[in-house]
Amino acid sequence: MLKRYLLLFTALFFVNICFAQDTIQIKRKLSGHVTEIFKVLKSDVNTRQGSFRAVYKNKIPVPSGMYVNDKKVGLWRFTDPNGVILQTYDYTYKRLFYEAPEDTTSHFRYLVDKELKEGDKVTKPIKIGGRFYGYLPYLTLFTLPNEFKTIDRDDLSAVVELLISPGGRLADFKVELTAGVLNQPLTTINMNIKLPDPADLVFTPATQNGEPIASRIRIRCVVNSSWHLDFE
Known part of the structure:
Protein backbone atom coordinates (compact mmCIF):
# COMPACT_ATOMS: atom_id res chain seq x y z
CA MET A 1 0.00 0.00 0.00
CA LEU A 2 2.82 2.40 0.88
CA LYS A 3 4.46 1.70 -2.45
CA ARG A 4 1.20 2.51 -4.24
CA TYR A 5 0.93 5.83 -2.40
CA LEU A 6 4.53 6.65 -3.22
CA LEU A 7 3.93 5.97 -6.92
CA LEU A 8 0.82 8.16 -6.88
CA PHE A 9 2.69 10.97 -5.14
CA THR A 10 5.53 10.72 -7.68
CA ALA A 11 3.10 10.91 -10.61
CA LEU A 12 1.28 13.91 -9.14
CA PHE A 13 4.58 15.62 -8.40
CA PHE A 14 5.70 15.08 -12.00
CA VAL A 15 2.45 16.53 -13.40
CA ASN A 16 2.67 19.53 -11.11
CA ILE A 17 6.24 20.17 -12.19
CA CYS A 18 5.14 19.99 -15.85
CA PHE A 19 2.39 22.54 -15.43
CA ALA A 20 4.53 24.81 -13.26
CA PRO A 101 -24.31 7.82 -34.70
CA GLU A 102 -25.00 9.10 -38.22
CA ASP A 103 -28.15 9.29 -40.30
CA THR A 104 -29.01 10.20 -43.89
CA THR A 105 -28.38 13.91 -43.21
CA SER A 106 -24.67 13.24 -42.62
CA HIS A 107 -22.15 14.79 -45.03
CA PHE A 108 -20.21 11.51 -44.88
CA ARG A 109 -20.61 8.34 -46.92
CA TYR A 110 -18.57 5.15 -46.52
CA LEU A 111 -17.72 2.53 -49.13
CA VAL A 112 -15.86 -0.74 -48.60
CA ASP A 113 -13.73 -2.35 -51.28
CA LYS A 114 -15.15 -5.81 -50.69
CA GLU A 115 -18.25 -7.72 -51.66
CA LEU A 116 -20.66 -7.89 -48.76
CA LYS A 117 -22.92 -10.82 -48.06
CA GLU A 118 -26.15 -11.00 -46.13
CA GLY A 119 -25.41 -11.23 -42.44
CA ASP A 120 -21.97 -9.59 -42.66
CA LYS A 121 -21.18 -7.23 -39.80
CA VAL A 122 -19.41 -4.12 -41.07
CA THR A 123 -18.00 -1.17 -39.12
CA LYS A 124 -17.06 2.16 -40.67
CA PRO A 125 -13.60 3.76 -40.55
CA ILE A 126 -13.16 6.32 -37.77
CA LYS A 127 -10.95 9.41 -37.52
CA ILE A 128 -9.97 10.39 -34.01
CA GLY A 129 -11.00 14.02 -33.71
CA GLY A 130 -14.62 13.56 -34.71
CA ARG A 131 -16.51 14.21 -37.93
CA PHE A 132 -15.93 17.97 -37.77
CA TYR A 133 -12.58 18.92 -36.27
CA GLY A 134 -10.90 15.64 -37.24
CA TYR A 135 -11.52 16.23 -40.95
CA LEU A 136 -10.85 19.98 -41.15
CA PRO A 137 -7.17 19.48 -42.17
CA TYR A 138 -8.19 17.69 -45.37
CA LEU A 139 -10.61 20.46 -46.29
CA THR A 140 -8.21 23.32 -45.58
CA LEU A 141 -5.36 21.68 -47.52
CA PHE A 142 -7.35 22.06 -50.74
CA THR A 143 -7.18 25.32 -52.69
CA LEU A 144 -9.34 25.86 -55.75
CA PRO A 145 -7.20 26.00 -58.92
CA ASN A 146 -7.11 29.43 -60.57
CA GLU A 147 -8.82 28.24 -63.75
CA PHE A 148 -12.04 27.57 -61.81
CA LYS A 149 -12.15 30.82 -59.82
CA THR A 150 -14.18 32.53 -62.55
CA ILE A 151 -17.11 30.20 -61.78
CA ASP A 152 -19.67 31.45 -59.26
CA ARG A 153 -18.78 29.78 -55.94
CA ASP A 154 -22.45 29.02 -55.32
CA ASP A 155 -22.38 26.78 -58.38
CA LEU A 156 -19.37 24.79 -57.19
CA SER A 157 -19.47 21.62 -55.11
CA ALA A 158 -16.80 19.15 -54.12
CA VAL A 159 -16.42 15.67 -52.71
CA VAL A 160 -13.33 14.81 -50.69
CA GLU A 161 -12.50 11.12 -51.01
CA LEU A 162 -10.09 9.40 -48.63
CA LEU A 163 -8.91 5.84 -49.22
CA ILE A 164 -8.11 4.06 -45.96
CA SER A 165 -6.02 0.89 -46.01
CA PRO A 166 -6.79 -2.21 -43.90
CA GLY A 167 -3.88 -1.09 -41.71
CA GLY A 168 -5.65 2.19 -40.95
CA ARG A 169 -3.41 4.42 -43.08
CA LEU A 170 -4.42 7.11 -45.56
CA ALA A 171 -3.57 5.56 -48.94
CA ASP A 172 -5.12 8.10 -51.32
CA PHE A 173 -6.62 11.58 -51.08
CA LYS A 174 -8.48 13.32 -53.88
CA VAL A 175 -11.06 16.04 -54.47
CA GLU A 176 -13.77 15.73 -57.10
CA LEU A 177 -14.98 19.15 -58.26
CA THR A 178 -18.43 19.63 -59.84
CA ALA A 179 -20.58 22.57 -60.99
CA GLY A 180 -24.26 23.43 -61.38
CA VAL A 181 -27.44 21.90 -60.00
CA LEU A 182 -26.66 18.70 -61.88
CA ASN A 183 -23.16 18.50 -60.38
CA GLN A 184 -21.49 18.28 -63.75
CA PRO A 185 -17.91 16.93 -63.28
CA LEU A 186 -15.18 19.55 -63.73
CA THR A 187 -12.03 17.77 -62.59
CA THR A 188 -10.54 15.38 -60.06
CA ILE A 189 -7.50 16.65 -58.16
CA ASN A 190 -5.11 14.16 -56.59
CA MET A 191 -3.81 15.56 -53.32
CA ASN A 192 -0.40 14.93 -51.79
CA ILE A 193 -0.69 12.45 -48.91
CA LYS A 194 2.55 13.67 -47.32
CA LEU A 195 0.52 15.70 -44.85
CA PRO A 196 2.02 18.25 -42.43
CA ASP A 197 0.71 16.35 -39.39
CA PRO A 198 1.50 12.59 -39.41
CA ALA A 199 -1.55 12.02 -37.17
CA ASP A 200 -3.76 12.88 -40.16
CA LEU A 201 -2.54 9.71 -41.87
CA VAL A 202 -3.95 7.48 -39.13
CA PHE A 203 -7.48 6.04 -38.90
CA THR A 204 -9.28 3.19 -37.24
CA PRO A 205 -9.95 0.99 -40.30
CA ALA A 206 -13.31 -0.36 -41.39
CA THR A 207 -13.95 -4.01 -40.56
CA GLN A 208 -15.94 -6.88 -42.05
CA ASN A 209 -16.84 -9.55 -39.53
CA GLY A 210 -14.07 -8.29 -37.26
CA GLU A 211 -11.37 -8.25 -39.97
CA PRO A 212 -9.86 -4.92 -41.11
CA ILE A 213 -10.67 -4.01 -44.73
CA ALA A 214 -9.97 -1.15 -47.14
CA SER A 215 -12.61 1.58 -47.29
CA ARG A 216 -13.36 4.98 -48.75
CA ILE A 217 -14.71 8.02 -46.95
CA ARG A 218 -16.58 10.53 -49.11
CA ILE A 219 -17.36 13.99 -47.71
CA ARG A 220 -19.69 16.50 -49.40
CA CYS A 221 -18.25 20.01 -49.38
CA VAL A 222 -18.64 23.54 -50.73
CA VAL A 223 -16.01 26.07 -51.77
CA ASN A 224 -15.67 28.97 -49.33
CA SER A 225 -14.57 32.59 -49.84
CA SER A 226 -10.94 31.65 -49.16
CA TRP A 227 -11.05 29.08 -52.01
CA HIS A 228 -10.74 26.23 -49.52
CA LEU A 229 -13.49 23.77 -48.59
CA ASP A 230 -16.19 23.75 -45.92
CA PHE A 231 -18.64 21.04 -44.98
CA GLU A 232 -21.78 21.29 -47.10
Whole structure:
Protein backbone atom coordinates (compact mmCIF):
# COMPACT_ATOMS: atom_id res chain seq x y z
CA MET A 1 0.00 0.00 0.00
CA LEU A 2 2.82 2.40 0.88
CA LYS A 3 4.46 1.70 -2.45
CA ARG A 4 1.20 2.51 -4.24
CA TYR A 5 0.93 5.83 -2.40
CA LEU A 6 4.53 6.65 -3.22
CA LEU A 7 3.93 5.97 -6.92
CA LEU A 8 0.82 8.16 -6.88
CA PHE A 9 2.69 10.97 -5.14
CA THR A 10 5.53 10.72 -7.68
CA ALA A 11 3.10 10.91 -10.61
CA LEU A 12 1.28 13.91 -9.14
CA PHE A 13 4.58 15.62 -8.40
CA PHE A 14 5.70 15.08 -12.00
CA VAL A 15 2.45 16.53 -13.40
CA ASN A 16 2.67 19.53 -11.11
CA ILE A 17 6.24 20.17 -12.19
CA CYS A 18 5.14 19.99 -15.85
CA PHE A 19 2.39 22.54 -15.43
CA ALA A 20 4.53 24.81 -13.26
CA GLN A 21 6.77 25.52 -16.22
CA ASP A 22 6.43 28.96 -17.84
CA THR A 23 4.17 28.93 -20.88
CA ILE A 24 2.86 31.36 -23.44
CA GLN A 25 -0.52 31.24 -25.17
CA ILE A 26 -0.77 30.80 -28.92
CA LYS A 27 -3.73 31.49 -31.19
CA ARG A 28 -3.67 29.97 -34.65
CA LYS A 29 -6.28 30.11 -37.39
CA LEU A 30 -7.12 26.61 -38.62
CA SER A 31 -9.92 27.61 -40.98
CA GLY A 32 -12.14 30.60 -41.65
CA HIS A 33 -14.28 29.84 -38.60
CA VAL A 34 -12.01 27.80 -36.32
CA THR A 35 -9.16 29.16 -34.18
CA GLU A 36 -6.88 26.94 -32.11
CA ILE A 37 -5.89 28.25 -28.67
CA PHE A 38 -3.13 26.49 -26.76
CA LYS A 39 -0.02 27.00 -24.66
CA VAL A 40 3.62 26.26 -25.43
CA LEU A 41 6.71 26.30 -23.26
CA LYS A 42 8.59 29.58 -23.20
CA SER A 43 11.78 27.55 -23.33
CA ASP A 44 10.59 25.59 -26.39
CA VAL A 45 7.77 27.04 -28.47
CA ASN A 46 7.42 23.75 -30.34
CA THR A 47 6.29 21.94 -27.17
CA ARG A 48 2.62 22.24 -26.31
CA GLN A 49 1.85 22.22 -22.63
CA GLY A 50 -1.48 22.54 -20.87
CA SER A 51 -5.03 23.05 -22.03
CA PHE A 52 -5.99 23.03 -25.71
CA ARG A 53 -9.16 24.08 -27.44
CA ALA A 54 -10.24 25.15 -30.91
CA VAL A 55 -13.23 27.45 -30.98
CA TYR A 56 -15.80 27.78 -33.75
CA LYS A 57 -16.68 31.45 -34.43
CA ASN A 58 -14.99 32.33 -31.10
CA LYS A 59 -17.78 30.54 -29.21
CA ILE A 60 -17.99 26.75 -29.41
CA PRO A 61 -14.93 24.67 -28.36
CA VAL A 62 -15.11 21.94 -31.01
CA PRO A 63 -12.22 20.07 -29.40
CA SER A 64 -10.98 20.46 -25.85
CA GLY A 65 -8.29 18.54 -24.04
CA MET A 66 -4.83 18.61 -22.52
CA TYR A 67 -1.20 18.37 -23.64
CA VAL A 68 1.74 17.25 -21.51
CA ASN A 69 5.18 17.58 -23.09
CA ASP A 70 3.63 17.94 -26.56
CA LYS A 71 1.52 14.79 -26.22
CA LYS A 72 -2.27 14.66 -25.99
CA VAL A 73 -3.26 13.09 -22.67
CA GLY A 74 -6.47 12.14 -20.91
CA LEU A 75 -10.01 12.48 -22.18
CA TRP A 76 -10.63 14.77 -25.16
CA ARG A 77 -14.07 15.96 -26.22
CA PHE A 78 -14.96 16.73 -29.85
CA THR A 79 -18.19 18.48 -30.90
CA ASP A 80 -19.87 19.87 -33.99
CA PRO A 81 -20.25 23.67 -34.48
CA ASN A 82 -23.46 23.57 -32.41
CA GLY A 83 -21.71 22.00 -29.44
CA VAL A 84 -23.23 18.53 -29.94
CA ILE A 85 -20.76 15.85 -28.86
CA LEU A 86 -19.47 13.81 -31.79
CA GLN A 87 -16.70 11.87 -30.08
CA THR A 88 -14.84 11.36 -26.80
CA TYR A 89 -11.43 9.72 -26.80
CA ASP A 90 -8.88 8.95 -24.08
CA TYR A 91 -5.38 9.55 -25.47
CA THR A 92 -3.69 8.12 -22.38
CA TYR A 93 -5.32 4.71 -22.74
CA LYS A 94 -5.93 4.91 -26.54
CA ARG A 95 -9.62 4.24 -25.96
CA LEU A 96 -12.62 5.50 -27.94
CA PHE A 97 -15.43 6.08 -25.46
CA TYR A 98 -18.08 7.50 -27.76
CA GLU A 99 -18.73 7.99 -31.48
CA ALA A 100 -22.00 9.73 -32.37
CA PRO A 101 -24.31 7.82 -34.70
CA GLU A 102 -25.00 9.10 -38.22
CA ASP A 103 -28.15 9.29 -40.30
CA THR A 104 -29.01 10.20 -43.89
CA THR A 105 -28.38 13.91 -43.21
CA SER A 106 -24.67 13.24 -42.62
CA HIS A 107 -22.15 14.79 -45.03
CA PHE A 108 -20.21 11.51 -44.88
CA ARG A 109 -20.61 8.34 -46.92
CA TYR A 110 -18.57 5.15 -46.52
CA LEU A 111 -17.72 2.53 -49.13
CA VAL A 112 -15.86 -0.74 -48.60
CA ASP A 113 -13.73 -2.35 -51.28
CA LYS A 114 -15.15 -5.81 -50.69
CA GLU A 115 -18.25 -7.72 -51.66
CA LEU A 116 -20.66 -7.89 -48.76
CA LYS A 117 -22.92 -10.82 -48.06
CA GLU A 118 -26.15 -11.00 -46.13
CA GLY A 119 -25.41 -11.23 -42.44
CA ASP A 120 -21.97 -9.59 -42.66
CA LYS A 121 -21.18 -7.23 -39.80
CA VAL A 122 -19.41 -4.12 -41.07
CA THR A 123 -18.00 -1.17 -39.12
CA LYS A 124 -17.06 2.16 -40.67
CA PRO A 125 -13.60 3.76 -40.55
CA ILE A 126 -13.16 6.32 -37.77
CA LYS A 127 -10.95 9.41 -37.52
CA ILE A 128 -9.97 10.39 -34.01
CA GLY A 129 -11.00 14.02 -33.71
CA GLY A 130 -14.62 13.56 -34.71
CA ARG A 131 -16.51 14.21 -37.93
CA PHE A 132 -15.93 17.97 -37.77
CA TYR A 133 -12.58 18.92 -36.27
CA GLY A 134 -10.90 15.64 -37.24
CA TYR A 135 -11.52 16.23 -40.95
CA LEU A 136 -10.85 19.98 -41.15
CA PRO A 137 -7.17 19.48 -42.17
CA TYR A 138 -8.19 17.69 -45.37
CA LEU A 139 -10.61 20.46 -46.29
CA THR A 140 -8.21 23.32 -45.58
CA LEU A 141 -5.36 21.68 -47.52
CA PHE A 142 -7.35 22.06 -50.74
CA THR A 143 -7.18 25.32 -52.69
CA LEU A 144 -9.34 25.86 -55.75
CA PRO A 145 -7.20 26.00 -58.92
CA ASN A 146 -7.11 29.43 -60.57
CA GLU A 147 -8.82 28.24 -63.75
CA PHE A 148 -12.04 27.57 -61.81
CA LYS A 149 -12.15 30.82 -59.82
CA THR A 150 -14.18 32.53 -62.55
CA ILE A 151 -17.11 30.20 -61.78
CA ASP A 152 -19.67 31.45 -59.26
CA ARG A 153 -18.78 29.78 -55.94
CA ASP A 154 -22.45 29.02 -55.32
CA ASP A 155 -22.38 26.78 -58.38
CA LEU A 156 -19.37 24.79 -57.19
CA SER A 157 -19.47 21.62 -55.11
CA ALA A 158 -16.80 19.15 -54.12
CA VAL A 159 -16.42 15.67 -52.71
CA VAL A 160 -13.33 14.81 -50.69
CA GLU A 161 -12.50 11.12 -51.01
CA LEU A 162 -10.09 9.40 -48.63
CA LEU A 163 -8.91 5.84 -49.22
CA ILE A 164 -8.11 4.06 -45.96
CA SER A 165 -6.02 0.89 -46.01
CA PRO A 166 -6.79 -2.21 -43.90
CA GLY A 167 -3.88 -1.09 -41.71
CA GLY A 168 -5.65 2.19 -40.95
CA ARG A 169 -3.41 4.42 -43.08
CA LEU A 170 -4.42 7.11 -45.56
CA ALA A 171 -3.57 5.56 -48.94
CA ASP A 172 -5.12 8.10 -51.32
CA PHE A 173 -6.62 11.58 -51.08
CA LYS A 174 -8.48 13.32 -53.88
CA VAL A 175 -11.06 16.04 -54.47
CA GLU A 176 -13.77 15.73 -57.10
CA LEU A 177 -14.98 19.15 -58.26
CA THR A 178 -18.43 19.63 -59.84
CA ALA A 179 -20.58 22.57 -60.99
CA GLY A 180 -24.26 23.43 -61.38
CA VAL A 181 -27.44 21.90 -60.00
CA LEU A 182 -26.66 18.70 -61.88
CA ASN A 183 -23.16 18.50 -60.38
CA GLN A 184 -21.49 18.28 -63.75
CA PRO A 185 -17.91 16.93 -63.28
CA LEU A 186 -15.18 19.55 -63.73
CA THR A 187 -12.03 17.77 -62.59
CA THR A 188 -10.54 15.38 -60.06
CA ILE A 189 -7.50 16.65 -58.16
CA ASN A 190 -5.11 14.16 -56.59
CA MET A 191 -3.81 15.56 -53.32
CA ASN A 192 -0.40 14.93 -51.79
CA ILE A 193 -0.69 12.45 -48.91
CA LYS A 194 2.55 13.67 -47.32
CA LEU A 195 0.52 15.70 -44.85
CA PRO A 196 2.02 18.25 -42.43
CA ASP A 197 0.71 16.35 -39.39
CA PRO A 198 1.50 12.59 -39.41
CA ALA A 199 -1.55 12.02 -37.17
CA ASP A 200 -3.76 12.88 -40.16
CA LEU A 201 -2.54 9.71 -41.87
CA VAL A 202 -3.95 7.48 -39.13
CA PHE A 203 -7.48 6.04 -38.90
CA THR A 204 -9.28 3.19 -37.24
CA PRO A 205 -9.95 0.99 -40.30
CA ALA A 206 -13.31 -0.36 -41.39
CA THR A 207 -13.95 -4.01 -40.56
CA GLN A 208 -15.94 -6.88 -42.05
CA ASN A 209 -16.84 -9.55 -39.53
CA GLY A 210 -14.07 -8.29 -37.26
CA GLU A 211 -11.37 -8.25 -39.97
CA PRO A 212 -9.86 -4.92 -41.11
CA ILE A 213 -10.67 -4.01 -44.73
CA ALA A 214 -9.97 -1.15 -47.14
CA SER A 215 -12.61 1.58 -47.29
CA ARG A 216 -13.36 4.98 -48.75
CA ILE A 217 -14.71 8.02 -46.95
CA ARG A 218 -16.58 10.53 -49.11
CA ILE A 219 -17.36 13.99 -47.71
CA ARG A 220 -19.69 16.50 -49.40
CA CYS A 221 -18.25 20.01 -49.38
CA VAL A 222 -18.64 23.54 -50.73
CA VAL A 223 -16.01 26.07 -51.77
CA ASN A 224 -15.67 28.97 -49.33
CA SER A 225 -14.57 32.59 -49.84
CA SER A 226 -10.94 31.65 -49.16
CA TRP A 227 -11.05 29.08 -52.01
CA HIS A 228 -10.74 26.23 -49.52
CA LEU A 229 -13.49 23.77 -48.59
CA ASP A 230 -16.19 23.75 -45.92
CA PHE A 231 -18.64 21.04 -44.98
CA GLU A 232 -21.78 21.29 -47.10
